[in-house]
Amino acid sequence: MPETATPERELTFAQAVREALAEELRRDECVCIFGEDVAEAGTPFKVLSGLVEEFGSDRVIDTPISEAGFTGIGVGAAMTGLRPVVDIMFGDFLTLTMDQMVNQAAKAHYMSGGHWKVPMVMRTTLGATRRSAAQHSQSLHAWFSHVPGLKVVLPSTPYDAKGLLKTAVRDDNPVVFFEDKMMYKLKGPVPQEDYTIPFGVADVKRAGSDITLVATSSMVQVALGAAVLLEKEGISAEVVDPRTTWPLDEKTIVDSVKKTSRAIVLDEGYGRYGATAEIAAVIAEGAFYDLDAPVKRMGAMHVPIPFSPPLEDVTVPTDEGVVAAAREMCRK
Amino acid sequence: MTTAASNPEIGRESSTEKEKWLRAYRQMVRIRLFEEQVNELYTRALMPGLAHLYSGQEAVAVGICEALRRDDYITSTHRGHGHCLAKGASPDRMFAELLGKEAGYCRGKGGSMHIADPATGNLGANAIVGGSVGIATGAAFASKRLKNGRVAICFFGEGALGQGSLYEVMNLAELWKLPVIYVCENNLYNEYTHFSETTAGTILGRALAFGMEAVAIDGQDVRRVHDVAARLVERARAGNGPAFLQADTYRYSGHHVGDINREYYRSRQEEQFWKKERDPIQLHANWLIAQGHADSAALEKMTVEARTEIEGAVKFAVAAPYPSVDHVDEDVYA
Ligand SMILES: Cc1ncc(C[n+]2csc(CCOP(=O)(O)OP(=O)(O)O)c2C)c(N)n1
Numbered sequence: 006m007p008e009t010a011t012p013e014r015e016l017t018f019a020q021a022v023r024e025a026l027a028e029e030l031r032r033d034e035c036v037c038i039f040g041e042d043v044a045e046a047g048t049p050f051k052v053l054s055g056l057v058e059e060f061g062s063d064r065v066i067d068t069p070i071s072e073a074g075f076t077g078i079g080v081g082a083a084m085t086g087l088r089p090v091v092d093i094m095f096g097d098f099l100t101l102t103m104d105q106m107v108n109q110a111a112k113a114h115y116m117s118g119g120h121w122k123v124p125m126v127m128r129t130t131l132g133a134t135r136r137s138a139a140q141h142s143q144s145l146h147a148w149f150s151h152v153p154g155l156k157v158v159l160p161s162t163p164y165d166a167k168g169l170l171k172t173a174v175r176d177d178n179p180v181v182f183f184e185d186k187m188m189y190k191l192k193g194p195v196p197q198e199d200y201t202i203p204f205g206v207a208d209v210k211r212a213g214s215d216i217t218l219v220a221t222s223s224m225v226q227v228a229l230g231a232a233v234l235l236e237k238e239g240i241s242a243e244v245v246d247p248r249t250t251w252p253l254d255e256k257t258i259v260d261s262v263k264k265t266s267r268a269i270v271l272d273e274g275y276g277r278y279g280a281t282a283e284i285a286a287v288i289a290e291g292a293f294y295d296l297d298a299p300v301k302r303m304g305a306m307h308v309p310i311p312f313s314p315p316l317e318d319v320t321v322p323t324d325e326g327v328v329a330a331a332r333e334m335c336r337k
Numbered sequence: 338m339t340t341a342a343s344n345p346e347i348g349r350e351s352s353t354e355k356e357k358w359l360r361a362y363r364q365m366v367r368i369r370l371f372e373e374q375v376n377e378l379y380t381r382a383l384m385p386g387l388a389h390l391y392s393g394q395e396a397v398a399v400g401i402c403e404a405l406r407r408d409d410y411i412t413s414t415h416r417g418h419g420h421c422l423a424k425g426a427s428p429d430r431m432f433a434e435l436l437g438k439e440a441g442y443c444r445g446k447g448g449s450m451h452i453a454d455p456a457t458g459n460l461g462a463n464a465i466v467g468g469s470v471g472i473a474t475g476a477a478f479a480s481k482r483l484k485n486g487r488v489a490i491c492f493f494g495e496g497a498l499g500q501g502s503l504y505e506v507m508n509l510a511e512l513w514k515l516p517v518i519y520v521c522e523n524n525l526y527n528e529y530t531h532f533s534e535t536t537a538g539t540i541l542g543r544a545l546a547f548g549m550e551a552v553a554i555d556g557q558d559v560r561r562v563h564d565v566a567a568r569l570v571e572r573a574r575a576g577n578g579p580a581f582l583q584a585d586t587y588r589y590s591g592h593h594v595g596d597i598n599r600e601y602y603r604s605r606q607e608e609q610f611w612k613k614e615r616d617p618i619q620l621h622a623n624w625l626i627a628q629g630h631a632d633s634a635a636l637e638k639m640t641v642e643a644r645t646e647i648e649g650a651v652k653f654a655v656a657a658p659y660p661s662v663d664h665v666d667e668d669v670y671a
Contacts, residue, residue: 045601046529069499069535070466070527098465101500136386136437138448140464308666312448313437314385316665 014197019052019189021163022128025170026053026090028199030060033088036174039066039075040092040128049094050130050189072101076127080110080179083125088174093129096183097143102127110179111154126173130186131159132223132273133321139309142317144222144273147280149181150250156180156204157250161225163193165248168202175201185223185273205252209261213243216267216331219258219284220246224271224303224322231327238328240335250280258284259291266297267334271322276304298334303327355630361403361559362625363639365395365618368419370640370647371428372590375418375435375449379594383655385437388449391419393589396617397522398423400562401490401582404570410458410476410489412469415450416588417462420492425457428647432654439660440653446660446668458487467493467500470519474506477517477579488573489517496527498536498543507581511547516573518566519544519581522556524588529602544581556584557617560624587611 047054131144160166220228232242281302306320378384402423413420434441453461473491544551
């Protein structure tokens with residue numbers, strides 16, 4: 006076989022996260038990681054495996070099961086010279102960190118008249134269908150997106166995960182970084198070299214002309230799956246991934262909907278007062294006169310996530326559900 | 338070996354005393370066999386998700402729950418099957434819950450980590466570490482206000498000592514003399530980290546700081562657990578306030594059923610030591626035989642009966658139907 010250019014390197018989502026952190030730990034002495042079972046165990050999802058071996062246990066640090074306490078330590082350490090990456094194993098445990106994130110981290114810069122900064126990243130997970138029941142399956146990113154002072158990142162591919170996480174570590178604000186725990190094994194091309202992806206820049210994951218599917222995190226794969234099925238029916242769907250819910254790239258979303266004149270917004274959080282509500286409002290404000298159908302929202306059913314598989318499966322949007330909704334909206 | 342015929346102690350002890358310890362044995366065996374079947378269901382891919390096995394810790398749940406009334410309350414944890422069974426839950430509906438079936442205690446909505454059963458005073462297992470400390474203390478508050486004489490047992494692992502809310506409620510419980518007993522099962526590991534790496538000071542010192550009655554016991558000795566629990570429960574019931582019980586124990590299996598390779602955080606020798614030298618069921622069997630309360634044939638018969646019960650419960654659960662999808666949005670609000 007003739008010698009060809011090396012094929013693009015593929016990494017899993019988990020490997021991309023690990024590589025981003027390893028590179029940032031190497032680049033900047035002030036970066037450190039702490040959380041429950043992050044060191045030798047490398048987290049229950051094995052995302053951080055190998056980091057403690059390279060960087061030592063004073064930079065990759067196991068904590069007690071004290072989410073409120075070590076999040077607060079993250080805030081204080083960030084204000085005074087470090088760049089902590091705080092690990093909250095399941096997004097459901099974010100509830101325990103809320104005072105530190107909402108009343109402290111989010112406000113320290115503003116309340117001090119711009120004197121203090123909180124360059125901290127909180128990494129955590131979201132997503133259902135893992136048969137983990139109501140306290141291990143929630144997607145709570147909308148709560149943080151609601152609060153001025155916090156930035157919220159929702160990567161949907163290994164490429165985005167690496168680039169966005171590096172931006173998060175270098176940002177001078179508290180950033181909450183949500184990883185879909187069902188996506189850790191997803192593979193995709195990831196450049197070896199250093200690169201960052203700016204916040205507030207949406208990515209058009211697939212171009213189309215009949216309908217826009219705005220999708221975040223876990224729902225990007227669902228939207229892409231639906232787009233393939235829709236193509237077979239002669240409906241051309243564009244998939245727009247905002248990548249950060251705050252800052253939000255309103256322009257890319259609105260421009261896409263102006264072009265297609267229809268939109269479904271997909272997000273695994275609850276629709277009620279959720280990310281989909283906000284994005285649908287942005288579309289209504291920016292593209293109202295271009296719409297041929299009301300904007301549709303699809304998210305988690307308004308129930309605590311049930312354990313039983315047949316029940317859990319109907320609480321989350323699926324490719325088929327999106328296809329049915331899109332077909333309905335595109336009927337002339 | 339001491340036989341019933343040759344033991345002069347026999348007959349001095351009341352038969353209820355003997356029955357009590359035989360019953361404790363049977364309960365521990367039922368829990369052990371239950372967990373073996375859970376692991377089996379996981380290995381055969383019949384159980385959705387994961388489960389955290391209680392094997393090795395049976396003497397704690399059984400010793401304590403045998404000192405309770407049926408209407409006393411318990412709160413449990415992610416490692417909760419033993420607490421639920423010891424408090425009186427039936428294995429068939431528990432397995433049904435673990436498999437997400439309609440016949441389960443929570444109609445399939447809760448699963449392994451959320452079994453709740455009002456009939457036996459079980460306020461619920463909990464998947465948030467420390468998540469039930471407020472609930473147990475609140476139940477004790479209500480008991481006191483309603484004067485119904487109920488005591489609340491709050492089971493948690495030593496990992497929950499990391500949660501600040503525990504100290505808030507312990508302070509309140511002591512201030513208000515609430516009938517709650519905080520049971521810290523120290524099985525040495527918070528998931529994959531030894532508790533000595535996460536816990537400063539002493540465990541009992543935390544309770545003593547609030548002026549709370551605090552006792553540490555060998556959690557592998559069901560009779561010791563029971564005797565101490567009985568005293569603390571009656572003390573609480575009489576209005577003399579809360580207590581803290583530290584039970585030193587060990588989990589035999591992984592943190593959950595999927596945690597197979599454990600050498601990086603604990604040695605095989607350590608596991609073997611506990612299983613061989615410190616097994617609560619074996620230790621109690623030895624004692625029962627030495628006391629002449631039973632011979633090994635009688636104990637074996639109890640085990641066979643328990644196995645029949647547990648295997649029947651699995652069959653029931655496997656054959657049981659899933660809930661109808663229409664139920665998904667029922668019970669969000671009362
Ligand atoms: C608030 C919270 N943080 C983290 C977890 C994840 N987690 C589940 S079990 C566990 C370890 C618990 O250790 P321990 O309390 O000692 O109980 P054990 O598993 O030993 O029975 C952790 C960290 C959780 N469920 N809840």
